[in-house]
Amino acid sequence: MRKRKRQEKIARIYLAAAEIVCRKGHDATTLLEIGQAVGLTKAGLYHYFQAKNELLYGMLSYAMDLVQREVLDPLAAIPSLDDKLRALTWNYARLIMRNGQHFTRLLDQTNILPAAQARRINRRRRAFYETVRGLMAEAQRTGHIPPHINVSVAALSFFGVLTFTATWYRQAGPLTSEQLAAEITQLVVERMLLASPPSGPHPPR
Amino acid sequence: MRKRKRQEKIARIYLAAAEIVCRKGHDATTLLEIGQAVGLTKAGLYHYFQAKNELLYGMLSYAMDLVQREVLDPLAAIPSLDDKLRALTWNYARLIMRNGQHFTRLLDQTNILPAAQARRINRRRRAFYETVRGLMAEAQRTGHIPPHINVSVAALSFFGVLTFTATWYRQAGPLTSEQLAAEITQLVVERMLLASPPSGPHPPR
Numbered sequence: 001m002r003k004r005k006r007q008e009k010i011a012r013i014y015l016a017a018a019e020i021v022c023r024k025g026h027d028a029t030t031l032l033e034i035g036q037a038v039g040l041t042k043a044g045l046y047h048y049f050q051a052k053n054e055l056l057y058g059m060l061s062y063a064m065d066l067v068q069r070e071v072l073d074p075l076a077a078i079p080s081l082d083d084k085l086r087a088l089t090w091n092y093a094r095l096i097m098r099n100g101q102h103f104t105r106l107l108d109q110t111n112i113l114p115a116a117q118a119r120r121i122n123r124r125r126r127a128f129y130e131t132v133r134g135l136m137a138e139a140q141r142t143g144h145i146p147p148h149i150n151v152s153v154a155a156l157s158f159f160g161v162l163t164f165t166a167t168w169y170r171q172a173g174p175l176t177s178e179q180l181a182a183e184i185t186q187l188v189v190e191r192m193l194l195a196s197p198p199s200g201p202h203p204p205r
Numbered sequence: 206m207r208k209r210k211r212q213e214k215i216a217r218i219y220l221a222a223a224e225i226v227c228r229k230g231h232d233a234t235t236l237l238e239i240g241q242a243v244g245l246t247k248a249g250l251y252h253y254f255q256a257k258n259e260l261l262y263g264m265l266s267y268a269m270d271l272v273q274r275e276v277l278d279p280l281a282a283i284p285s286l287d288d289k290l291r292a293l294t295w296n297y298a299r300l301i302m303r304n305g306q307h308f309t310r311l312l313d314q315t316n317i318l319p320a321a322q323a324r325r326i327n328r329r330r331r332a333f334y335e336t337v338r339g340l341m342a343e344a345q346r347t348g349h350i351p352p353h354i355n356v357s358v359a360a361l362s363f364f365g366v367l368t369f370t371a372t373w374y375r376q377a378g379p380l381t382s383e384q385l386a387a388e389i390t391q392l393v394v395e396r397m398l399l400a401s402p403p404s405g406p407h408p409p410r
Contacts, residue, residue: 153388160369161362183358
């Protein structure tokens, strides 16, 4: 119970830190400010983190933990490849829009970390890409994705669409995050990837 | 003639500056380094730019000039909307891969500029987005893009795929920039946007 409480507190610190570092930049952000944002003194924050780098590394590791838990792990229970691609896209879009906007933008600046830490995060990002690419390659071998598509470019395009949402999604926008996740899944999976033409009537040409 | 030479020199300075600022970050980059990269002393560089902000603003303005000249202007001569969408995507992909990788990544950090300069650049980026979105909306009204697609999300997805190429394209990679531009046009225009199913045989489901 105490461990769970500590983990929840740390997750709140990561979320606050990601927002501040995104807004002000890594160099201009102090531990003091991050502490203030979550109602902790600098000494209180030191109870969890001894240095800014430790907090930043923890934050990006936590971001990759969320990807594993909310995007990748659920795929194991889904039998069909089409549905795996749909769930992958939907869950990743939802994760980014729910609380991953700042994490996503910071992951693109992984090199603000010391080299050894950056390597560990980049290895996990690479593994995420390889999982997505592998899923698409399998879907292509089994005829769900047309043979003439380059699955590496398709996987990179998937990441392009998804990670870019972190820069433009606004909670106050005209569409809910569920509606946007549905639009993105439609564009990326039903249209861009899957072989059959999208269902529903086509307009005359 | 002398004016043309000066402009070419300035374009070379912008290109070198974009590479260095991307690699080292804005704050860590000095005018001296940028000068050295193009064979100019600090005094020589001062002949063109008096301050780092001036150079950065010039660089991002030049990046938007390239978009106007190489991506948007050619569309006027193309009668069909399908072909306009193809040319837009192809030319933008080629521009990014030819010499726009660093410019593209820096445009995402436009807020490193002083506020008034950032506003001017962001206004031009917004106009680019509106042009792309307007083209897609027109293609939808005329039946080239299916009615159920949200063209705002489609336009943002277009920018997601295209600008993300700036982070992963390598000149030494297995595909030439022409091949990659063709793959991306295929994924984004033929499959994601246009109403008719892509040409060519479909694999059995």
